[in-house]
Amino acid sequence: MARSNYLFTSESVSEGHPDKVADQISDAVVDLFLSKDPVARVACETLVTTQRIILAGEVRSAVPVTNEEIETAARATVKRIGYEQEGFHWQTADFACHLHEQSAHIAQGVDESGNKDEGAGDQGIMFGYATDETPDLLPATLYYSHRILERLAADRHGKVVDFLEPDAKSQVTLAFENGVPVKATALVVSTQHAVGADQRKLRDYVKGVFNDVLPQGWMPGDEHIFVNPTGLFEIGGPDGDAGLTGRKIIVDTYGGAAPHGGGAFSGKDPTKVDRSAAYISRYLAKNIVAAGLAKRVTIQLSYAIGIAEPLSLYVDTHGTGTVEESKIEAVLPELVRLTPKGIRTHLALNKPIYQPSAAYGHFGRKAEGDFFTWEKTDLVDALKQAF
Structure with a gap:
């Protein structure tokens, strides 16, 4: 019998998290190819680290796509996210593209031909x-984890605050009674910030975001609110930790509230x-x-x-x-x-x-x-x- 009273936790990561930077670059490449050829095949993996962007994978397109176009799409993605740091800058980071033609053996099994319908691209x-639990029919723990980071990103892009940098993570623990979420019991945000930022000002700002995002009466006590619990977070993004496509599949889906088959989404065309x-x-x-x-x-x-x-x-x-x-x-x-x-x-x-x-x-x-x-x-x- 399913439990009716329990605590459950989900996390999210921001658009500036290294793995999410990689995901967005990979999907920018997918979009680039599909904009040229709607039936293009793309499997693009991205690695980002200190001042480096590296692409690898397999592609097939009836319309040529140049390495210069791919590089432009990757750099534009990093610029949109907001990385202009010494350790990772959209304009000056080294770029390498190792995409190559898709295997003909995969193509022959997947492509539609004669009386054969298009097959699955993999098992x-x-x-x-x-x-x-939520109006979007998403688990509440993940829903609020996403909304918190979206608010931080909106305030950063809109220059509502001047101390936020792109890399951030959130975590929300909710208490469920009779299977229904009723309050938060723990809230966590770790966010990259400008050098020398006032930590008390940062904490007060994040607490205000929690209060705005969560339903009224859901806020836990201060002792259960954790903002940058390790201290300073000045070095972040791909300079602080390498990022790879497909490492945040639980964030991408249901925050652990449902099973996951194991396959990542980003960087893959819809076949x-x-x-x-x-x-x-x-x-x-x-x-x-x-x-x-x-x-x-x-x-x-x-x-x-x-x-x-x-x-x-x-x-x-x-x-x-x-x-x-x-x-x-x-x-x-x-x-x-x-x-x-x-x-x-x-x-x-x-x-x-x-x-x-x-x-x-x-x-x-x-x-x-x-x-x-x-x-x-x-x-x-x-x-x-x-x-």
């Missing part, structure tokens, strides 16, 4: 999750089911909760490389459902074709839409135009009619 398992099937799983889960069929749901899909149809579909409503899981499993493939091509078509994924997803979570975001289509709840009516 693997993908999970989607939704909960009614890679690590990304696209995780997106469609979230989309289906969110629509199930939005339709009132469950208060909380987990969905799993699995695929084999080169094979179009999923090998399995699993739905778990964690005892909160109003409809049998097996019946939901039978209906979902009738509403959305769960092949790689079917997913890409349904969610319109072959567009340069990915860089905005690479910071502050891929889920729980506002669907707007071409962006975050997997956050739409346009299946609600169909799901209600099905049952």
Whole structure:
């Protein structure tokens, strides 16, 4: 039986965290290729460290993309984040690109040809999750962790304060009673700051952000609020710690409140089911909760490389459902074709839409135009009619 009273914690990291810098550069490269060729294949990994940006991976595009264009996209990403530090500067960091042509053996298994449907770009398992804890149907611990750092970034970019630097992490612990979040019991923020910044001023500012972001009455006592608990945080970003694409997959998804299949999203074009099937799983889960069929749901899909149809579909409503899981499993493939091509078509994924997803979570975001289509709840009516 599921526990009803407990503490749970999630963390988030800012757009300036080294791993997130790498994720955003990788997705900038994906967007660059898709802007030239909507069916381009991209698997781009990024390493950032002191004054260095290094790219590696495999690509295929019918329209040439030059190394100069790739470098421009990478530097523009770092500039937008705000790195103009001696140890990591968008303009002066060394840049190396080691992207090369995708393996023909992968292409022959994945590409659509003759009577063969497009196959999955890899084997693997993908999970989607939704909960009614927040309006965005995201776990509350992760939702508030993201919102805290988004506020810090907005204030930094808007020059509301002058002591913040790009690198930051947050952590939120909430108390749940009868399965519902009721208050915060611990709050943590570690943020890079300007040399010589007033630590008391910094702490008071962050406490004000906590108070603004959290629901009224949720703030814990001062003894449970931790702002830069190790002391000074002047050296940060890729100069303080190397960053790699794909190392923040729990931040990207559900903050540990749901399983993760293990595959990263950023740097991958939508033929890679690590990304696209995780997106469609979230989309289906969110629509199930939005339709009132469950208060909380987990969905799993699995695929084999080169094979179009999923090998399995699993739905778990964690005892909160109003409809049998097996019946939901039978209906979902009738509403959305769960092949790689079917997913890409349904969610319109072959567009340069990915860089905005690479910071502050891929889920729980506002669907707007071409962006975050997997956050739409346009299946609600169909799901209600099905049952």
